[in-house]
Amino acid sequence: MSLDTATVRRVAALARIRLEEEEVARVQGELNGILGWIEQLQAVNTDGVEPMAGGTPEGIAAMPMRDDVVTDGGIAAKVLANAPDREGEYFGVPKVIE
Amino acid sequence: MHPTEFTLAGAVAALEEGVISSEELTRAHVEAVEALNPRLNAFITTTPEQAMEAARASDARRKRGEAGPLEGIPLAIKDLFCTEGVQTTAASKILEGFVPPYESTVTAKLKRDGAVFLGKANLDEFAMGSSNLTSAFGGVLNPWSRRNDPDARLVPGGSSGGSAAAVAARLALGATGTDTGGSIRQPAAFCGIAGIKPTYGRCSRFGIVAFASSLDQAGPFGRTVEDCAIMLRSMAGHDPKDSTSADRPVPDFAKACGRSVKGLRIGVPKEYRLDGTPPEIEKLWRQGLDWLREAGAEIVDISLPHTKYALPTYYIVAPAEASSNLARYDGVRFGLREAEANSDLRDLYERTRAAGLGQEVQRRIMIGTYVLSAGYYDAYYLKAQKVRALIARDFREAWGKVDAIVTPATPNAAFAEGENTDDPVKMYLNDVFTVTANLAGLPGLAVPAGLDPQGLPLGLQVIGRPFDEETVFAVGSAIERAADFKALPGMRAGA
Numbered sequence: 108m109s110l111d112t113a114t115v116r117r118v119a120a121l122a123r124i125r126l127e128e129e130e131v132a133r134v135q136g137e138l139n140g141i142l143g144w145i146e147q148l149q150a151v152n153t154d155g156v157e158p159m160a161g162g163t164p165e166g167i168a169a170m171p172m173r174d175d176v177v178t179d180g181g182i183a184a185k186v187l188a189n190a191p192d193r194e195g196e197y198f199g200v201p202k203v204i205e
Numbered sequence: 206m207h208p209t210e211f212t213l214a215g216a217v218a219a220l221e222e223g224v225i226s227s228e229e230l231t232r233a234h235v236e237a238v239e240a241l242n243p244r245l246n247a248f249i250t251t252t253p254e255q256a257m258e259a260a261r262a263s264d265a266r267r268k269r270g271e272a273g274p275l276e277g278i279p280l281a282i283k284d285l286f287c288t289e290g291v292q293t294t295a296a297s298k299i300l301e302g303f304v305p306p307y308e309s310t311v312t313a314k315l316k317r318d319g320a321v322f323l324g325k326a327n328l329d330e331f332a333m334g335s336s337n338l339t340s341a342f343g344g345v346l347n348p349w350s351r352r353n354d355p356d357a358r359l360v361p362g363g364s365s366g367g368s369a370a371a372v373a374a375r376l377a378l379g380a381t382g383t384d385t386g387g388s389i390r391q392p393a394a395f396c397g398i399a400g401i402k403p404t405y406g407r408c409s410r411f412g413i414v415a416f417a418s419s420l421d422q423a424g425p426f427g428r429t430v431e432d433c434a435i436m437l438r439s440m441a442g443h444d445p446k447d448s449t450s451a452d453r454p455v456p457d458f459a460k461a462c463g464r465s466v467k468g469l470r471i472g473v474p475k476e477y478r479l480d481g482t483p484p485e486i487e488k489l490w491r492q493g494l495d496w497l498r499e500a501g502a503e504i505v506d507i508s509l510p511h512t513k514y515a516l517p518t519y520y521i522v523a524p525a526e527a528s529s530n531l532a533r534y535d536g537v538r539f540g541l542r543e544a545e546a547n548s549d550l551r552d553l554y555e556r557t558r559a560a561g562l563g564q565e566v567q568r569r570i571m572i573g574t575y576v577l578s579a580g581y582y583d584a585y586y587l588k589a590q591k592v593r594a595l596i597a598r599d600f601r602e603a604w605g606k607v608d609a610i611v612t613p614a615t616p617n618a619a620f621a622e623g624e625n626t627d628d629p630v631k632m633y634l635n636d637v638f639t640v641t642a643n644l645a646g647l648p649g650l651a652v653p654a655g656l657d658p659q660g661l662p663l664g665l666q667v668i669g670r671p672f673d674e675e676t677v678f679a680v681g682s683a684i685e686r687a688a689d690f691k692a693l694p695g696m697r698a699g700a
Contacts, residue, residue, distance in 0.1 A: 110575070114575075115571075118571050118574050118575045118578070119571060120555075121574050121578060122528060122558075122567075122570050122571050122574040123532075123535070123551070123554040123555050123558055124555060124558045124559050124562070124567055124570065124571065125552075125555035125556050125558070125559035126559070134567075134568070134571070137568055137629060138568070138571060138572060138575070140628065140629065140630060141520060141568070141572055141629060141630060142572070142575075144517060144520070144630050145517040145520055145521055145585070145589075147514070147517055148514055148517050148518060148521070148585075148588055148589060148592055149584075149588070151511070151514055151588075151591075151592050151595065153588060153591035153592060153595065156591040156594050156595060157591075157594055158587055158590030158591045158593075158594060159590050159591075159593040159594035159597055160419070160590060161419045161449065162405035162406070162418075162419035162420055162421075162422075162449065162643075162646045163405060163406055163449060163451075163646060164404065164405065164597065164645060164646035164647065164671035165597060165601065167406065167451065167646075167671055167672070170448040170449060171448060171452055172448075173445050173448070182306075185306040185307075186306075188304070188306055189302075189303055189304065189306075189538070189539035189540070190537070190538055190539065191536060191537070191539075191540070191541070191542035192542065198537050198538055200537055200550050200553065201544070201548055201549055201550050201553055203549070203550050
């Protein structure tokens, strides 16, 4: 399967990565190179195989649940310490509501 | 002896005996970093004042009789582990200046056990690479060089290239790394040191900048297998903050290093014999198996039939998870923001990510976005998860016949900057022997075992059953003893 330029632009938009017009051809070539290479998986017979969703090896105990309790909070200053823009105890972003 | 010549285990003993203080040991390493880091670029951030302060505090703890297992030992920390109050970049421009308000669990455990941190080691951006060349803070120089071409700038491997180079060049007694497809084992092999990716779940991932959550594992680098075992014991253990970390006891791994391999069955997977593998790698592999046979192990031919699908499977699963994990870098809560005066929120996201993320990272996010997008999810992502299950099943069946598997660690020795960079897929092939252990969640150790004709180190890999790092350490140290690897990189502290 080969991506056309419209699909490359759509994927970049979905990924929220600005793609300049002059970069589209380069990115298209690279993505198609990788996708062409991973295409070989289609040759594997996976009928009846359960997908492996996580990294835990089979036969290892399931992930434990912890008590559903608040373990921290009241640290707004820490949470906001690295923000590029803030207003009071809020992250600052361009206006999103007209 | 110069203090940077100690092994980690040797330094622990010397500190216990009072032969040296942590202040002296740490100062020697701080000076080594100052002298060689300008050339190696192994560290993105160095913290000499904090290191000296921590060393003095460590000496005081020892005096009070409160010494931990790593008391006073200077280490390098891959700049993917969040360290409270110390810049953590993941080698990306998008995180430049990010100062975490919290500590990763692994580094907190190392500190609890007395370790001293020298700084944050360079890596491929977001751990995506096998050369350390994708770092936004520049590549790392491998301290080894080619006999016939000493001026060629060799890469240390990646993604944990700074960690491996720092330990090989005697800038640190040990280092942390992370391994998603080979990012500990490949640089360890390229730099002539040992490194282990433990079983998935052995170490907590809390506070490690996430790349591919079902594959990422933290692990140590050391100049000996025993050094890795000592560090791993401190790093491992269940953490309520990471539900995938295993709630099981952490053994004294160092004890397993002396364990006999007599009677162990060592698997040799026929699918790892690849066309085009250099003869010296084939030879080293045979040599390693001979050593183990001489030590009393039984060598058993096995088959892992889905091996050839491991890399393409990885390059669906890892980018898919990365595209989701890296969605958090949006210019709002931390890190870089790039916007025009009239940018709306979406334009702010798109400009920030285009400016802050490097090309390889953008490429993988886009591949991941595509394979997860409506209409392609089943054909790519679900298919890859099923092939991943088959790869894991191959190993499960092998464990009925063998106790450990031995393979080459890498398909080649360290390459030079500029080689392998014309085609992303060619670079991906570096992880051909290592990526299977990540997909199956198994422990894998790289141990230096010989030199190629250019005088560059080559490593062997030992893969073990889930949570059987002890057998992996036993086999690895048997190889280490037989190989008696004494070669040293040209660029190192005290040289």
